[in-house]
Amino acid sequence: MNAIFNPGDPVQVRKGSPPGHIRTPFYIRGCRGRIERIAGKYRNPEELAFGRFDAPIVPLYRVRFRQQDVWPDYLGNLEDTLDVEIFEFWLEPSNLNNI
Amino acid sequence: MKSQNTNETKSQNAVPTTYYQFMEISVRELLIEKGLLSKDDIRKAVKDMDSRGPELGAQVVAHAWADAQFKQSLLKDAPSAVKKFGIDIGPLQLMVVENTEKVHNLIVCTLCSCYPRMLLGLPPDWYKSSEYRSRAVREPRSVLREFGTEIPDEVQVRVHDSTADLRYLVLPQRPAGTEHLTEHELAALVKRDSMVGVTIIPEFSS
Numbered sequence: 001m002n003a004i005f006n007p008g009d010p011v012q013v014r015k016g017s018p019p020g021h022i023r024t025p026f027y028i029r030g031c032r033g034r035i036e037r038i039a040g041k042y043r044n045p046e047e048l049a050f051g052r053f054d055a056p057i058v059p060l061y062r063v064r065f066r067q068q069d070v071w072p073d074y075l076g077n078l079e080d081t082l083d084v085e086i087f088e089f090w091l092e093p094s095n096l097n098n099i
Numbered sequence: 100m101k102s103q104n105t106n107e108t109k110s111q112n113a114v115p116t117t118y119y120q121f122m123e124i125s126v127r128e129l130l131i132e133k134g135l136l137s138k139d140d141i142r143k144a145v146k147d148m149d150s151r152g153p154e155l156g157a158q159v160v161a162h163a164w165a166d167a168q169f170k171q172s173l174l175k176d177a178p179s180a181v182k183k184f185g186i187d188i189g190p191l192q193l194m195v196v197e198n199t200e201k202v203h204n205l206i207v208c209t210l211c212s213c214y215p216r217m218l219l220g221l222p223p224d225w226y227k228s229s230e231y232r233s234r235a236v237r238e239p240r241s242v243l244r245e246f247g248t249e250i251p252d253e254v255q256v257r258v259h260d261s262t263a264d265l266r267y268l269v270l271p272q273r274p275a276g277t278e279h280l281t282e283h284e285l286a287a288l289v290k291r292d293s294m295v296g297v298t299i300i301p302e303f304s305s
Contacts, residue, residue, distance in 0.1 A: 023263055025209045027236065040192060042264055060263055067239075067258075076240045080256045085263035 001041070003059040005091065009035045011063060012094040013086060021049035024090045028082075032094050033065035036083055044087065059088040148221065156218035156268060157289035159184060163195075164273045165282045173270070181218070188217050188266070196259065197270040198299070203250045205243065205258045205296035206267045207235035213261040215268050219291055226295065236260055246297040269296040276303040 005011060015030040023045050039060045047055035067080040074080070116124075130136045159181055163170040173180040177193040193215060196204040208214065209232045214222035225231050234242050239258050243250055250256055259267045271293040277285060280303070292298040 023210065025260065025262060027209070028260075039263075039265055045263070062265070067256075071237060075238070077252055077255055080239070080258075082236055082258045082260065084260045085265055087263070 001056065001058060001088075003038045003041075003061070004088065005035045005038075005059075005061060005093075007035050007037050010094040011035060011061075011091045013063070014090050014092060021046050024086055025084065028065070028070065028084050028086070031065055031070050033063045033069065033084075036062040036064040039085060042087075044089075046087075061086055061088065061091065063091070148216070151216060151218075152220040153218075153289075153291035153294065154286070155184065155186060155220075156215070156291070156294045157286040159186075159218060159268070160270055160289045160294065161282045161286035163270055164277075164285055170270070177268070186217050190264075191217075192265045193217075193268065194259075194265050195268050195270050196257070198272045198296070200254070200272070202255050202257055203243075203296065203299075204267075204269045205235060205239050205256065206261060206269060207232060207258060208261040209233065209236055210262050213266060215266040215294075217266075218268055219294060223291070243297060246292065248298050269294050271300050274300045274303045276305075 010032065011034065012032045013024065013029050017026075017029075039062050041057045041059050043053075044055040044058050062083050063086050065082045065084065066078070067074040067076065067082055068078055070082055127136075127141065131138060131141075159173070162184075163173050169180065173195050174197055177195045178188050181188065181193065198204055207226075212222050212227040212232075214226060216222070231242065236258055239256050240250060243256075261267055271289065273285075274288065277288070280288075288300055288303065290298065290300070293300050
């Protein structure tokens with residue numbers, strides 16, 4: 001499975017709350033950021049956790065968020081950032097350019 | 100996995116065995132009973148874990164300060180660069196993030212307690228606390244202040260949440276007044292907390 005996003009692409013984290021072993025922190029769901037880099041491909045840990053050792057291999061990204069886009073009341077430098085590792089199936093393209 | 104013998108701990112400290120300690124003992128005994136692991140395997144793994152400490156990370160940092168070429172390769176491809184220290188990071192990825200006059204980096208794992216054990220050994224208790232894990236992403240500057248680290252407003256704070264297969268090490272800024280020090284002396288200045296990003300290394304005065 002080839003990575004569909006490239007560094008710099010604007011993305012939005014899906015808002016879902018599926019049951020099970022989830023590797024996307026709750027606080028970042030729904031937030032918009034940009035791909036910082038493609039961080040390799042790994043077997044989906046959300047399936048590995050249930051013993052599916054042939055789980056599909058999925059791209060992992062480091063996504064960079066501006067703190068003010070994650071926490072609207074963030075105090076501090078407006079350029080402060082938060083980088084989170086997120087698997088591709090948690091990401092959607094974002095058409096907003098102001099991030 | 101606990102390195103000490105749980106029964107011994109119990110008799111000495113009279114602390115009741117917790118649910119998770121029982122679970123650890125049960126799983127360990129099952130693995131041994133089924134022949135998947137031996138007691139020696141476990142002893143060796145615990146010994147290896149205990150033998151690693153932040154000194155390794157400090158050596159890597161001091162070398163990066165002393166050798167600009169090594170620093171470049173460390174920032175570009177840390178897993179290959181640290182091999183010369185005999186460090187094998189296995190299937191994980193390692194990323195070294197550099198503190199500069201304009202950027203300060205801070206490492207956290209909000210989901211559990213992912214930590215660059217191959218370079219720093221076992222994580223301290225505060226790193227695993229839910230307070231640090233939740234606040235480091237929400238109000239990093241306040242958390243840093245509580246560690247005695249004041250980051251000027253114009254310096255960008257970058258928080259790295261280690262949620263999957265990457266592990267991070269902060270390359271602290273080399274303190275002023277260290278130009279004449281040997282690599283060995285430099286390494287002695289590099290403490291664990293500065294490589295997690297909660298502290299900065301103070302100016303050196305002999």
